[in-house]
Amino acid sequence: MTKIVERLDLGEYATFKPNKDLPRHRWFYFKEGFSRHLVDYMIRRFKIGGGDTVLDPFMGVGTTPLTCRELGINTVGVEVSPLFKMVAEAKISDYDIDRLREVSSEIMSRRGRVDLSGQHPLLIKAFPRHNLYDIILYREAIEEIPEARYRNFFYTALVSAANKAGYAFKDGSRVKIVPKKHVPPFKEMFRRTVKTMISDVENLPLKDVEYSLYQGDARRLTMLGDEEIDAVITSPPYLNKIEYTTLYEIEYLLVYGDTRVNPIRSYIGLTFSREDVLELPREYEDLPPGARAYFADLRQAVEEMYRVLRRNGRAAIVIGQGIYPDRIIPSDRILVEIARGIGFREAEIWIVNKRIATRSRTIKIGVAEESIVILRK
Template sequence: MSLPIHRWFRYSAGFAAPWVEEVLSEWYIQPGQVVLDPFAGSGTVLVVCDSLGISSVGVEAHPLVARISKAKLLWECDRFRVGAFAAEMLRRSQGQKPDISSYPSLIQRSFATEVLKTLDSLKSAWLSLQNSSPESELVWLALTSILRLASRAGTAQWQYILPNKTKRKVIHPIEAFQRQIETMKSDIRWMQAKAKRSLAQVVTGDARAFAESIPQKIDAVITSPPYANNYDYADALRFEMTFWGDVAGWGDIHEAVRRYLIVSSSQHSSRERLKVDDLLESDAVVPIRNELSNVMGRLAQVRETHGGKKHYHTMIGAYCRDISLVLRQLRLACKPGARMCWVIGDSAPYGVYCPIEKWIAQLALAAGFKCYRFDKLRDRNIKWKNRKHRVPLKEGLLWIEG
């Protein structure tokens, strides 16, 4: 992504900013109305709304991702103050005595020794300067955003870091940091020429229970929830969290992040020790209970034939329960007649098909919305090489109104 502001941090889970602008235009959303993204991620919807002078609210449960989103909205900041803060940080870093011995193995293995020493000096300098100012937070974001550029570790799909694989292109951290600061200063100038001030709010919280924290009534919703595809969203930024000391390793991720997210991975459902009967007895899944019960039963049977015995059966049940709870919150938060667009895909864990978009639509009607339609965007999982199953999947737009 090369668009100003959006490019300050690359987060793989999301959608394109120009598409968001198109949807808002088609819906004739104007200044004075309010747009919501209950799975805000790194703030694509919010930044687009700011550029158009439209008020927006984002809800994000991942604490680091929410912090990144909030930092992107600090584009009102004086760019020269950002530059001055960064320059002082660089100056102070030269006098630091780096100590990299306490970094966890993930960080030690992901950087060359001298590179990690340089990053540690930059980190120590920032910690000595940090305050509540916008420039402090923007410089934190700049340093966070260059960690992967300076790392020799490879990156798998969905931002999983691979210390055992090395990449060819590595940028020296000082060079990467200086480039990032200049990019941010340029983008601040660009954004300030388009908009007077940020009209966005980020709520760091659970999408299953957010309505009371938002005083405004919502006119439109644009979002993409986690897919039920066993991707562990909590683990995506473990690399950055480990560098900053937010977690010491993979074992800390559940308490620090995952337990606040909707269930979309078998790691989550197994850690929570979820029970089939409890999930099916939840009133949140009543509209789809029979079909969901059949799918969960099939997954429980297939599970016994696989060595890993992943908890896909409870993952799917908990996912549907949680999505239903989100939809109930949206009904409380939205004005009558509000419109929503969800970017969503279906799922087939262990090759058992789950019609996710159909279930979400039925749960939306049960929550009090009036109508829906689904437009397929593309086919997924149709290149069978190295795939775990051959069930064709799709991704598309679920339009909900009412």
């Protein structure tokens, strides 16, 4: 039997919102992430301490590794997107304050001519011309920074400041562009962003722990040996929900000048080859093909979590149910079936959020839950 409890008190912790005011965590707003509070809560609950290692195989912008560094716990993070991995790296690194100040004044004193004619049409639409001009000018200066760590820091500042100086906003799973009369000047947004980031570095010292962040695939944790990990705190992409590659297209274009750097095929749920081998209990037999592919991928990731966890190691996996026009697919329940099939001995479901799901805005499909699945190897 799987224990299912309501923990709506943790609902806000399962969102990115509380990170908005926290030093370093606030450098990049990542709506799909969870908060530092959740990581802190699970670490206490699992009685993880110094000398232990916590893994997040879907680390996003690095909330789990950064929290571990704050608390003095060793940590490993894996993320398929080079953009998110870069932001995570920026947030978790140590810096020399004088060097940060030096590089920042080099960037801000940059002058020169920029040719906007070769820019991607989406960027041309997303920013007032003078702001795009300044963004590209600063980007050129950032590209020339010799140390990767400082480049990551200022690229993160660039995308974060650009977000406040354009017409684009993220509306659910798509980017909308709504030209407005008044948009703040990019240069001023950049100056303020950098100032906040430097003061965060000064005010939030991180502990000296072992940490490694990888650009990689949660379904193949080749960088880790068996039983090296004490706990997993993570959240995979949700079924049928977010297309990260289109939602963050502007950020990709700003940093890489291209979206093709993204290894799209390794995003979970986007490969359709393994659905034939996914065995699930009868009640889930009629899942749509996209959902079968998603759970086949998820199973590979959970198999890897099982392999790298030590005996008695714990996992906390935040997952939302899948909303389809005709039904809600209970991803949390299916995840528990998958985990038990792999060998996890204990499983619990904590329901942390409930939302009414509708189609065509008014027709109710059902109540979609977001849960934390708690496992013990």
